[in-house]
Amino acid sequence: xxxxxxxxxxxxxxxxxxxxxxxxxxxxxxxxxxxxxxxxxxxxxxxxxxxxxxxxxxxxxxxxxxxxxxxxxxxxxxxxxxxxxxxxxxxxxxxxxxxxxxxxxxxxxxxxxxxxxxxxxxxxxxxxxxxxxxxxxxxxxxxxxxxxxxxxxxxxxxxxxxxxxxxxxxxxxxxxxxxxxxxxxxxxxxxxxxxxxxxxxxxxxxxxxxxxxxxxxxxxxxxxxxxxxxxxxxxxxxxxxxxxxxxxxxxxxxxxxxxxxxxxxx
Amino acid sequence: xxxxxxxxxxxxxxxxxxxxxxxxxxxxxxxxxxxxxxxxxxxxxxxxxxxxxxxxxxxxxxxxxxxxxxxxxxxxxxxxxxxxxxx
Numbered sequence: 479x480x481x482x483x484x485x486x487x488x489x490x491x492x493x494x495x496x497x498x499x500x501x502x503x504x505x506x507x508x509x510x511x512x513x514x515x516x517x518x519x520x521x522x523x524x525x526x527x528x529x530x531x532x533x534x535x536x537x538x539x540x541x542x543x544x545x546x547x548x549x550x551x552x553x554x555x556x557x558x559x560x561x562x563x564x565x566x567x568x569x570x571x572x573x574x575x576x577x578x579x580x581x582x583x584x585x586x587x588x589x590x591x592x593x594x595x596x597x598x599x600x601x602x603x604x605x606x607x608x609x610x611x612x613x614x615x616x617x618x619x620x621x622x623x624x625x626x627x628x629x630x631x632x633x634x635x636x637x638x639x640x641x642x643x644x645x646x647x648x649x650x651x652x653x654x655x656x657x658x659x660x661x662x663x664x665x666x667x668x669x670x671x672x673x674x675x676x677x678x679x680x681x682x683x684x685x686x687x688x689x690x691x692x693x694x695x696x697x698x699x700x701x702x703x704x705x706x707x708x709x710x711x712x713x714x715x716x717x718x719x720x721x722x723x724x725x726x727x728x729x730x731x732x733x734x735x736x737x738x739x740x741x742x743x744x
Numbered sequence: 745x746x747x748x749x750x751x752x753x754x755x756x757x758x759x760x761x762x763x764x765x766x767x768x769x770x771x772x773x774x775x776x777x778x779x780x781x782x783x784x785x786x787x788x789x790x791x792x793x794x795x796x797x798x799x800x801x802x803x804x805x806x807x808x809x810x811x812x813x814x815x816x817x818x819x820x821x822x823x824x825x826x827x828x829x830x831x
Contacts, residue, residue, distance in 0.1 A: 625763050625770075632771050639814070661758025668764050672771060674813040 481512075481592035483585050484716065485614035489630030491601035493622050494651040497687060499598035500528045501698040501706070502618075505713035507562035508698070511593040514553060516584075517567040518610040519600040520575055526566045530694020531556065540568035543580045549587055558699070573605040578612030585613035594716070603637060611638065616716075617646040618678065623653050623664040628672060635675055647678035649712060654683045655726045679712035681705050682726050772809050776816050783807065790820065799825040 486499045496517075503515040516539065517525035526532040534554050542552040542565065549565075556562035568575060585595050599610035611617065617638045621631040631648075638646045650666050657663035664672075666680050684705035690697040697706040704724065711721045773779055778786075787807045794800055801823040810819045 625767055628767055629770055629774065632774060635814070636775060658760070661760050664760050664763055668760065672764065672767055 481585075481589045481595045482716075483589075483595045483597065483613050483615045484618060485597045485599055485610050485616070486618045486620060487599035487607060487610060487634055488601065488620040488627065489603065489634040490621075490627045493620050493627045494649075494681070495601075495620050496524050496528050496598050497691065497696070498618070498620050498649055498651065498681075498709070498712075499525060499596050500696045501709035502713050502716070503529070503562055503564075503594075503596050504556075504559065504696050505698045505710045506594050506596075506716070507556070507559040508710075509713060509717065510561070511717070512561045512591065513594045513596065514563040514565060514588055514592050516565045516595065516597045518576070518581070518597050518606060520567045520606065521569065521572050522600065523567040523569045525598050526554075526564060527694065528691055529556070529564055529696065531564050531566075532694070535566050538566045538568040539584075540571050540575045543576050543584060549584065573600070573609065576609050578608050581609045582613045603633060607634075611641060611643060614643055617643050618649055619646045619673075619675070620649045620651050621669065621673070622651055623658075623666070623669055628664070628669065632673055635673060645675045648673060648675050649679045649681065650677070651681045652683045653680055653726065678715050679708055680723070680726065681708040681712075768811075772811060772816060775814075776809060778809070783809070790822075794822060801825055 484502075486495050486502070488495050496519075499515055503513050507513045515525060515529070517523055518539065519525075520540065523538075526535060531554050537547040537552040539552065541547045542549045552565050553563040554566065556564070581597075588595055595613075597610045597614065600606035619631050619634055619638070621627045635644070635646050638644045648670065650669050653666060654663055658665045666677065670677050682704050684697070684703055686700055686703040687697045687705050690700055690703075697703050698709045700706045704726075707724060711724065714721045787805065790807065791800065791802045791805055795802070804821075804823045806821045808819050810817050
């Protein structure tokens with residue numbers, strides 16, 4: 479076994495990196511893969527609480543890197559899935575506690591036992607992001623269909639290219655099909671045209687995401703949720719499967735163009 | 745097509761289209777590190793240099809950044825003055 483290291487990043491904060499990491503981790507584990515999720519946002523730990531594992535932390539990423547524990551001791555096993563692990567970030571340190579080469583070494587030691595290592599990157603383009611990018615085999619850029627997160631995503635995509643880790647794959651998160659339909663939100667086609675990288679997933683805006691996060695029970699575990707289904711599809715695409723795109727009511731396709739004509743462009 | 749229909753019906757521009765147009769320009773300038781002011785200066789100097797060699801129509805000269813995927817290229821259209829006009 480040799481794991482693929484996937485870095486989830488975005489530039490801007492609050493677009494859904496941690497949510498994407500948690501859901502992809504659970505989806506891949508549900509599909510039978512051995513997965514470890516690493517929270518590299520040192521000082522602003524959150525992946526633990528999104529995954530519902532916050533009460534089980536003994537050691538963290540910095541403890542493992544600085545040799546205060548074995549890596550296996552810093553890996554928290556998920557309660558629901560025995561093949562899913564979390565390495566939490568340290569909460570009382572800063573990004574400089576870990577270097578890019580520390581992250582490469584850590585991932586190299588995990589590669590033999592895992593199928594996927596998913597790294598939740600901090601926001602920004604500084605040290606924390608560089609740490610998350612260094613060991614990466616594949617980069618997922620999460621964006622919302624909105625000007626500031628798109629602009630930041632474009633910066634990140636440029637850096638990923640310059641570091642020869644590209645092309646990054648794109649997740650469009652929180653797309654609201656009704657707003658796209660009335661012309662008040664960028665469509666997935668618009669976003670892909672602007673950023674010009676391959677799309678790996680479109681996650682619709684879905685109140686179930688917040689509700690499930692409140693419970694520490696990521697939305698991918700809710701089979702009725704469209705957002706959950708979208709995350710499963712991204713996981714399958716990461717595994718190399720061809721998955722049909724879910725119809726999200728409106729994708730600015732032919733149907734909506736025809737209906738636009740009949741409704742006078744509304 | 746959809747935008748043409750909107751124009752025909754006199755609707756105001758949808759906000760998504762406005763966002764897209766603005767982002768298109770912002771991303772070009774972020775990627776190239778070339779502001780609109782830089783581009784204007786570049787154009788003026790280009791006209792100056794080329795004019796040393798050949799007579800051009802400065803008022804019709806256009807310079808813009810074209811985007812294809814994630815690649816940008818500088819496109820200049822510099823009309824030469826026709827021999828007749830030169831006299």
